[in-house]
Amino acid sequence: xxxxxxRRSIRRYTDQPVDREEIEKIIKAGxxxxxATNQQxxxxxxxxxxxxxxxxxxxxxxxxMLKEAAAAIVVCFDPLLENIKGYLPQDCAAxxxxxxxxxxxxxxxxxxxxxxxxxxxxxEVRKILGCPGDIVPFSIISLGHPAETKPPNxxxxxxxxxxxxx
Numbered sequence: 642x643x644x645x646x647x648r649r650s651i652r653r654y655t656d657q658p659v660d661r662e663e664i665e666k667i668i669k670a671g672x673x674x675x676x677a678t679n680q681q682x683x684x685x686x687x688x689x690x691x692x693x694x695x696x697x698x699x700x701x702x703x704x705x706m707l708k709e710a711a712a713a714i715v716v717c718f719d720p721l722l723e724n725i726k727g728y729l730p731q732d733c734a735a736x737x738x739x740x741x742x743x744x745x746x747x748x749x750x751x752x753x754x755x756x757x758x759x760x761x762x763x764x765e766v767r768k769i770l771g772c773p774g775d776i777v778p779f780s781i782i783s784l785g786h787p788a789e790t791k792p793p794n795x796x797x798x799x800x801x802x803x804x805x806x807x
Contacts (some may be wrong), residue, residue: 647793650704651750654785663745663747667714667784670743674735677728683736683779686715693769697781702763704754704781711785712794714740715756715766717776722741730757733779739746740782750787756780 668685677681688694692724694707707713716737718729744751756762756778765779 644742648742648745649791649794650752651785651787651789651791652752653788654706654709654711654718654750655788656709657711657786659749659784659786663785664712665677667740667743668784671714671736671740674732674733674739677725678709680722680724680728680732682718682720682722682729682732684719684772684776686772688713688715688718689728693782694729697766699764700769701762703753704783706783707753707781708786708787709785710733710783713784714782715770715778716740716780717770717772717778719776721775729777730739730779733757737780737782744782744784745751745798749784750789751782751784754781754783767784 653777664687671683671685672681689712691733694710694713697713698704698707706723720729723729741751741753754764758779763778767774767776770778
């Protein structure tokens with residue numbers, strides 16, 4: 642529960658690399674996410690190559706933290722794995738959230754960057770990754786060892802909770 646309530650978006654990183662084993666734990670957390678009819682429509686691209694990380698900053702306007710990040714994980718969905726129409730983004734959102742929580746659990750920092758449903762951004766990221774045209778980049782997770790700390794942020798708003806009726 643600490644990871645849920647204490648997790649913050651970390652955009653500044655040290656130059657220390659992230660271990661492959663840690664990245665695999667993060668991806669395993671993503672693959673443990675629930676998905677509609679257990680369709681698991683995802684693919685995960687791990688980027689540690691500085692040039693590719695910088696290429697993304699040229700096409701994603703909110704990705705400057707990738708200039709310092711040790712790695713990024715791009716969560717994609719494969720429409721050919723879709724069992725129930727319309728649930729691919731939800732499945733990938735659940736995977737992305739699990740990964741963000743695991744990043745915090747490991748003492749690392751990360752940020753969720755949206756790609757889907759921006760078609761231009763999807764196409765540009767697809768080109769950088771070199772993935773087939775039917776694969777849809779959904780999100781990018783920037784990660785590294787944090788060079789900043791942020792206090793927990795209470796986001797509970799009782800006026801947005803409705804019991805039994807509006």
